Amino acid sequence: MVRFLKVFMREILNAVLLIIGVTTLLYLIFNIMPGSFIGKGQGFVGYIDIIRRLFTFKFGISPVSGRDIGNLVFPAFRNTLILTIGSIIVSLLISVPIGIFSSYRRFKSYSWTLSIFSYIISSIPVFFLGYLVIYLISRYTAVLPIYYLYEAQRGKPILSYVLPIIVLGIGNDSISEIVRLVGGELERVMSEDYVVASKARGERVLQSSIHEGIIIPIISIIFSKIPFLIGGAVIVEHVFNWPGAGRLAFQATLDRDLPVLVVIAFLSVLFVRAAALIKSMILYYYQTSER
Amino acid sequence: MPMLAELEGLKVYFYDQGDKRFIRACEDIKFSIKEGTVLGVVGESGCGKTVAALSMMGLIDGEPGVIEGRFFFKPKQKDRRSVMLAVMRGSRKDRDFRRGELFDLFNGLKRCVEYDQYPYTIIKDSERWLRKNNRIMEHVRGKNISMIFQDPSRSLNPFVPVGIQIEKTIKWLSKNEKKGQLESEVAELLREVRIFNPKVVMNMYPDALSLGMAQRVVIAIALVSRPKLLIADEPTTGLDTTNKYRIIELLQQAMEKHDMSLLFISHNIGIVGSIADDIAVMYAGIIVEFGSKQQIIIAKRGPKHPYTEALVSSVPTDADIKKGKKLKVIQGIVPNNKMEVVGCPFLPRCPYAVGKIRRKCRERCPEAFEVTPGHSIRCWLYAN
Numbered sequence: 001m002v003r004f005l006k007v008f009m010r011e012i013l014n015a016v017l018l019i020i021g022v023t024t025l026l027y028l029i030f031n032i033m034p035g036s037f038i039g040k041g042q043g044f045v046g047y048i049d050i051i052r053r054l055f056t057f058k059f060g061i062s063p064v065s066g067r068d069i070g071n072l073v074f075p076a077f078r079n080t081l082i083l084t085i086g087s088i089i090v091s092l093l094i095s096v097p098i099g100i101f102s103s104y105r106r107f108k109s110y111s112w113t114l115s116i117f118s119y120i121i122s123s124i125p126v127f128f129l130g131y132l133v134i135y136l137i138s139r140y141t142a143v144l145p146i147y148y149l150y151e152a153q154r155g156k157p158i159l160s161y162v163l164p165i166i167v168l169g170i171g172n173d174s175i176s177e178i179v180r181l182v183g184g185e186l187e188r189v190m191s192e193d194y195v196v197a198s199k200a201r202g203e204r205v206l207q208s209s210i211h212e213g214i215i216i217p218i219i220s221i222i223f224s225k226i227p228f229l230i231g232g233a234v235i236v237e238h239v240f241n242w243p244g245a246g247r248l249a250f251q252a253t254l255d256r257d258l259p260v261l262v263v264i265a266f267l268s269v270l271f272v273r274a275a276a277l278i279k280s281m282i283l284y285y286y287q288t289s290e291r
Numbered sequence: 292m293p294m295l296a297e298l299e300g301l302k303v304y305f306y307d308q309g310d311k312r313f314i315r316a317c318e319d320i321k322f323s324i325k326e327g328t329v330l331g332v333v334g335e336s337g338c339g340k341t342v343a344a345l346s347m348m349g350l351i352d353g354e355p356g357v358i359e360g361r362f363f364f365k366p367k368q369k370d371r372r373s374v375m376l377a378v379m380r381g382s383r384k385d386r387d388f389r390r391g392e393l394f395d396l397f398n399g400l401k402r403c404v405e406y407d408q409y410p411y412t413i414i415k416d417s418e419r420w421l422r423k424n425n426r427i428m429e430h431v432r433g434k435n436i437s438m439i440f441q442d443p444s445r446s447l448n449p450f451v452p453v454g455i456q457i458e459k460t461i462k463w464l465s466k467n468e469k470k471g472q473l474e475s476e477v478a479e480l481l482r483e484v485r486i487f488n489p490k491v492v493m494n495m496y497p498d499a500l501s502l503g504m505a506q507r508v509v510i511a512i513a514l515v516s517r518p519k520l521l522i523a524d525e526p527t528t529g530l531d532t533t534n535k536y537r538i539i540e541l542l543q544q545a546m547e548k549h550d551m552s553l554l555f556i557s558h559n560i561g562i563v564g565s566i567a568d569d570i571a572v573m574y575a576g577i578i579v580e581f582g583s584k585q586q587i588i589i590a591k592r593g594p595k596h597p598y599t600e601a602l603v604s605s606v607p608t609d610a611d612i613k614k615g616k617k618l619k620v621i622q623g624i625v626p627n628n629k630m631e632v633v634g635c636p637f638l639p640r641c642p643y644a645v646g647k648i649r650r651k652c653r654e655r656c657p658e659a660f661e662v663t664p665g666h667s668i669r670c671w672l673y674a675n
C-alpha cells in the first residue's frame with residue numbers, strides 16, 4: 001500500500017509540475033505575442049488568475065468567437081478521446097495477431113509476409129492514407145460517411161467514426177512496433193526452459209506464454225504511444241473534418257484565440273499524464289499480483 | 292523382457308546460419324529400452340545427449356536443419372488406440388509403422404523431409420514436420436513419456452509457487468478434480484519424492500528451493516502422469532554427492548512403484564554405472580558402444596571401445612585413491628562437431644589407431660559390430 005501511494009503521488013507530482021511548466025511557458029510567450037488575453041501584462045497576478053481558472057475548470061468566454069470555452073473544448077476532447085482509444089484498439093487488433101502468429105509459426109513464409117505487410121502499412125503517412133481512403137470510399141462505394149456528421153444531418157452518427165478511427169489505427173506507425181515487440185517477447189518466453197518443460201508435460205503453452213510475456217509490454221507501449229497518437233489525431237481530424245481537439249487547436253492558432261489554446265494545452269497535459277498514471281497503476285497491479 | 296522403446300537411425304543436424312554449415316548433434320543413434328529397466332546414456336558434454344532426448348520428445352523446434360529416424364514406442368494400454376490412430380494418420384502408406392505393440396512415433400515425418408545431398412537431409416517443411424510430430428506426440432508427451440530437464444531450477448516457472456505448478460499439471464491430465472482433493476494430491480506427490488514438509492514447500496517460489504529440492508519437485512511433476520518412460524537429463528549434475536545418491540534412490544523407487552522405465556543421461560560414468568542396466572556410450576553424436584552394464588563397466592576384460600575404456604579407467608578405484616595415484620585423463624578434446632566427418636570421430640584421441648588399422652579409421656566411420664549378443668561396438672578393431 002505504501003508503495004502504491006508512492007507510485008501514485010509520484011505521478012500526480014509529475015503532472016502538476018508539467019502543468020506549471022507548460023502554463024508558465026505559454027503565459028510568457030503570449031505576453032510577447034499580439035492579441036488579447038486575460039491577465040495579459042499583469043505579471044504574476046495574471047498568471048495566478050489563469051491557473052485558478054484552469055484548475056476550477058471555469059475557463060470563461062473566448063474573446064474571438066464569444067462562446068464559452070468549456071462548451072467548445074470538452075466535446076472536442078471527447079471526440080479526440082474516442083478517436084485515440086478507437087485507433088489503439090484497431091492497431092492492437094491488427095498487430096497482436098500478426099505478432100503472435102509470426103512468432104508461433106516462425107518458419108512459414110506467410111509469417112514474414114505478414115511482418116512485411118505490417119511494416120508497409122505502418123509506414124504509410126496518415127494524411128496520404130486518409131485521402132486515399134476517402135477517395136476510394138467516396139468514389140466506389142457510399143457505405144460510410146467520409147466526414148463528421150453534425151447533429152442536424154445525423155442518421156447513424158456511429159458510422160462517421162469508423163473511417164477516421166481505422167485510418168488513425170493503421171497509420172499511427174505503432175503497428176510494426178507492436179508486432180516486433182509481441183513477436184520478440186513471445187519467442188523469448190516460449191523458449192524459456194520452464195515453458196519447454198511444461199510443453200514436455202504435454203501442456204499447451206501458447207496461452208500462458210501470451211499471458212505471461214506480452215501483456216505488460218503491450219500495456220506500456222500503448223500508454224506511451226498516447227502523446228504521439230494525439231499528434232497523429234490532429235492530421236486525421238483535419239482530413240476527415242472531425243471536430244476534435246487537434247482541429248480546435250489549429251483553428252484557435254489561426255484565430256490567435258489564446259485563451260482556448262491555453263485550455264487545450266492544459267487539457268492535453270492532463271490527458272497525457274492521466275494515461276501515464278493509468279499505465280503505472282496497471283503495471284503496479286500486475287507486478288504485485290504476480291509476486 | 293519386452294521392449295518399451297527402440298530408437299533407430301536418429302539423425303539431428305542443426306544448421307549454423309553464420310558459418311553456413313551443419314552442426315552434427317546426433318548421427319545414426321540407435322538404442323533400445325526394455326520395460327522396467329534403466330538405460331544409461333553417457334558421454335562428454337556436447338556429444339548430443341540432450342538433443343537425442345529432446346528429439347525423442349519431439350521438442351527440437353524446427354530450426355532449419357535435419358532430423359530423421361524412427362522411434363518405436365509402446366504406449367500405455369489406454370492410450371494405445373489414440374496413439375495408433377495418430378501414427379497411422381501420419382502416413383497410411385508406410386506399412387511398417389508397427390512392430391508388435393510398438394508404434395513408430397516418427398512415422399510419416401519422412402515425407403516432410405527432402406533429400407538433398409547425402410548425408411544431409413534438408414527439412415523442406417519444418418512447419419509441417421512439427422505439426423505432424425505434435426499431432427502424434429500430444430498423446431505421448433507427459434502421458435507416456437515424461438522428461439526431467441538438465442537444470443531443475445530453470446524448468447520451474449519462477450513466477451508461480453510450486454504447489455500451483457503441480458496442481459496445474461494434475462488438472463491438465465485429469466480434467467475433473469476438486470480443490471481440496473487437489474491439494475492433498477500435491478502433498479502426497481511431494482511426500483513421495485521425500486519432501487517431508489509439503490505444506491510449506493507448496494507455497495514456496497522456485498528460487499527459494501535448493502537445487503536438490505527443485506530436482507525433487509521436478510521429479511514429482513514428471514511423475515504426476517505415471518509415465519511409462521521417464522527421461523532424466525543429467526538429474527544429478529550440480530548436486531552434492533549425498534543428494535546425488537538420494538535422487539538416484541528416489542528414481543529407482545519410483546520406477547519400481549509405477550512400473551516405469553528410465554532413460555538416464557549423465558556425463559558421469561560412475562553414476563550411470565550405479566543405476567543403469569544397459570549403457571549406451573556416446574561420442575560426438577554417435578553411439579560408440581551399446582551393451583549391458585556387465586559388458587561395459589564390470590567386465591574387466593573383453594571387447595571394449597577405446598573411448599569406453601578410457602572413460603572407465605578415468606574413474607579412480609578405491610585402490611587408486613589409497614595409493615594416491617594421479618587421475619587418468621582422456622587425451623585431447625571433444626572434436627568440433629562442425630567439421631565434416633570422415634572416418635572415426637575418435638581417431639585423434641585413439642591410442643589403438645596404429646599400424647594397418649589407422650588407414651581404415653581415417654577413411655570411413657565404422658558401423659556397429661556386434662561382438663556378443665546385445666553388445667555392439669563401433670570400432671574397426673572389432674570388425675568381423
Ligand SMILES: Nc1ncnc2c1ncn2[C@@H]1O[C@H](COP(=O)(O)OP(=O)(O)O)[C@@H](O)[C@H]1O
Pocket residue numbers: 305306314315316334335336337338339340341342343628
Ligand atoms: N538449438 C541448437 N542449435 C544449434 N546447435 C545446437 C542446438 N542444440 C544443441 N546444439 C549442438 O548440439 C550439440 C550437442 O548438444 P547437447 O545435446 O546439448 O550435448 P550434451 O551431450 O552435453 O547434452 C552441441 O554441440 C550443441 O552445440
Ligand code: SF4
Pocket residue numbers: 596597598635636637638641642643644648652657669670671672
Ligand atoms: S575405429 Fe579406429 S580410431 Fe576409432 S576407436 Fe576404433 S581404433 Fe580408434
Ligand SMILES: [Mg+2]
Pocket residue numbers: 337340341342441524525
Ligand atoms: Mg546435455
